[in-house]
Amino acid sequence: MTGDKKQSNVKASETHKNEELDDISPAKPEKTSGDEKSLEEQLEAAETKADGNYDRFLRVTAEFENFKKRSQREIADYRKFANESVIKEILSTVDNLERALSIQKGGTDDFEGLRHGVEMTLTGLMDTLQRFGVSPLKSHGKPFDPNVHQAVSQEESEQHPENTVSQELQKGYMLNDRLLRPSMVVVSKKPDTKGELEEKETVQ
Template sequence: MTQEANVTETLESPESVEHHHEPETKEVATDDRVVEEPEVVTVSEEPVASSENTAEDQIKAAHEKTKEYYERMLRISAEFENYKKRSAREMDSFRKFANESILKDLLPVVDNLERAISSSAAAQGADQCITEGVDLTLKEILRVLARYGVNPVEAQGKPFDPGIHEAVMQQESEEVPENTVLTEFQRGYTLHERILRPAMVVVSKAKQA
């Protein structure tokens, strides 16, 4: 009995019971500032040759673009020069032939004056003063026409040229080669390099055997 009581006391004795205390945690005051860790920047090292190729490509592209602009400028400049030349030719042609219809209408007047002179020269007893006056008038009109570029076409004794001669008939002849102008019925005229009126002529042909 005594031993059981001792055992009981021993078990219930506070010294015999192990008290496991958890370690006390102390709050450590921390600074309110947030410390950010620096970002690590990863630099990708590209090969130097790749950068050089890119620069060369850019230079080449710029060179091609410059060449394209230069060629375009040359084309525009050439077109503008052609335009100026064409405009100058058109203006010159306009000045030359602007009075074509009026000058052509004056030719019958010249024809009548020439006929009057021929008739008075053939007629006996014609007034010499009148004939001289008509002749002076004809010469003055011809000078005015020449000042505007109107000149007579040579026909008598010349080879027939369909560009400036108009054949009204053919006549056999042994004195001149075939297709030679024998007679001029009406004088032709040119206005600068353009035919204003063809000459009406008689053309020779070979005699038939």
């Protein structure tokens, strides 16, 4: 009987302690309807902003694609018609050459007149090229320069110093400051005097 009473007192004491702990535990704040409304408004505003940013992204992407296509068309047209002005200038030279040939076909034997006409045509063509920044290289008698000269052979020469352009087989041209075509040249070298002396000694 006494044991049951003690056990009952222990249970009562534990229950009392648990009630005290429940009393001192922090109370959870309850959300008010105003807080919930504020969160909903913030969420709605964020969604609206995100939708607006996405729409702007789509517009910018579409504009960029249109710009890229337009640029590609412009580049293609430029490449296609970039030489139009040059070709128009050269066509006048073609006209002059055709006139010169038509005179020859007419049975005339005026070769000097034909030569004069061709010279005038060549002069006009060179003037046209110079207007577009094309100029011929002057190579004959100049020191050989691998940057602008293309040597096709060498020849012994007493009239030119060694490593000098003794013959110009084909003119080179510059386009403004850029090499358009190198000059094809023959380069001089010292005569083989040793071989000549040996030949003279053999003859003697």
